[in-house]
Amino acid sequence: MARWRGRSPRAQQVTGMRRVAFLHPYAENDAEVLARIVAFRDGLEALGWTENRNIRIENQYSGGDLGRIRAYAAELVHSAPQLIVGSGTPITAALKEATSTIPIVFNLVNDPVGQGFVASLSRPGGNVTGFTFIDFPLIGKWLEMIKEIVPGVRHVDVILLRCMNPEVALRDILRRHTRSVVGRARPIALASKMRRAGGLKDVQFLSTLMHRTRLLSNL
Numbered sequence: 001m002a003r004w005r006g007r008s009p010r011a012q013q014v015t016g017m018r019r020v021a022f023l024h025p026y027a028e029n030d031a032e033v034l035a036r037i038v039a040f041r042d043g044l045e046a047l048g049w050t051e052n053r054n055i056r057i058e059n060q061y062s063g064g065d066l067g068r069i070r071a072y073a074a075e076l077v078h079s080a081p082q083l084i085v086g087s088g089t090p091i092t093a094a095l096k097e098a099t100s101t102i103p104i105v106f107n108l109v110n111d112p113v114g115q116g117f118v119a120s121l122s123r124p125g126g127n128v129t130g131f132t133f134i135d136f137p138l139i140g141k142w143l144e145m146i147k148e149i150v151p152g153v154r155h156v157d158v159i160l161l162r163c164m165n166p167e168v169a170l171r172d173i174l175r176r177h178t179r180s181v182v183g184r185a186r187p188i189a190l191a192s193k194m195r196r197a198g199g200l201k202d203v204q205f206l207s208t209l210m211h212r213t214r215l216l217s218n219l
Contacts, residue, residue, distance in 0.1 A: 017054060017056050018055045018082045018083075019055075019056050019058065019079075019082055019083075020044075020055060020058070020081055020082065020083045021057075021058045021060065021081040021083070021084045021085070022040065022057060022059045022060070022084075022086075023060045023062060023069070023072055023073065023084065023085070023087070023091050024059060024060065024061050024087055024091075025062055025063075025064050025069075025091055025108075026061060026062075026064065027061055027063045028059075028061040036087075037057075041057065044057075058079075058081070060076065062091065066090055069090050069091055069094050070094045073091070073094035073095045073097075074098050076095075077099040080102065081102065082102075083102070083104075083105065084099075084103070084104050084105070085104075085105045085106075085107070086104060086105075086106050087108045088106075088109065089109050089110065089115065091106075092112075092117055092128070092130070095128075096117060099127065100126070100127055101127060103127050103128075104127055104128045104129075104130075105129060105130045105131075106128065106130030107130055107131045107133075108133065109130060109132055110132065110133075111132070111134075112132050117130075
């Protein structure tokens with residue numbers, strides 16, 4: 001997990017109202033984004049930053065639209081806040097392209113090193129840092145565990161959301177981190193196939209499709 005190595009907010013000398021912009025991948029009325037806004041506000045307050053007292057938090061909602069993400073990223077950078085927070089790969093990529101000076105903190109990003117957002121998890125460098133919620137080398141271990149739990153399994157489908165990574169990155173991540181399974185001391189006879197989903201409806205559709213395919217293959 002990459003962490004910002006700048007000074008702690010407690011150690012900074014507050015001079016006037018600080019501005020933090022938060023670019024979300026969801027619609028404004030989405031329950032998930034509302035919960036994150038509350039958690040973000042509470043976390044800052046625990047560090048001594050109280051909204052409308054010494055900090056102003058500005059939220060923008062992209063609704064997952066790539067054109068809107070790029071437009072909002074440019075607008076936020078132009079408004080010059082002290083910090084920009086972004087959720088997900090498309091937003092992080094747009095913010096990184098828009099500025100190399102304003103600090104950017106990301107979350108919900110897969111493989112930030114592989115995607116070029118940070119130099120390393122321990123020393124991110126540049127103006128971008130944040131939190132990654134998955135360690136991709138573990139994917140190989142997941143496949144090993146699947147084979148141990150269900151020895152007869154021969155094929156695994158992997159569903160990855162397009163909004164989490166660019167299409168090229170999706171293929172590269174799966175190729176790089178499943179290849180390690182084959183190179184182990186005990187090779188695993190397990191084929192994998194990547195399926196891309198644009199959202200929850202696609203995930204539900206693909207899950208149903210894979211279930212029907214499995215049933216037909218057993219006939």
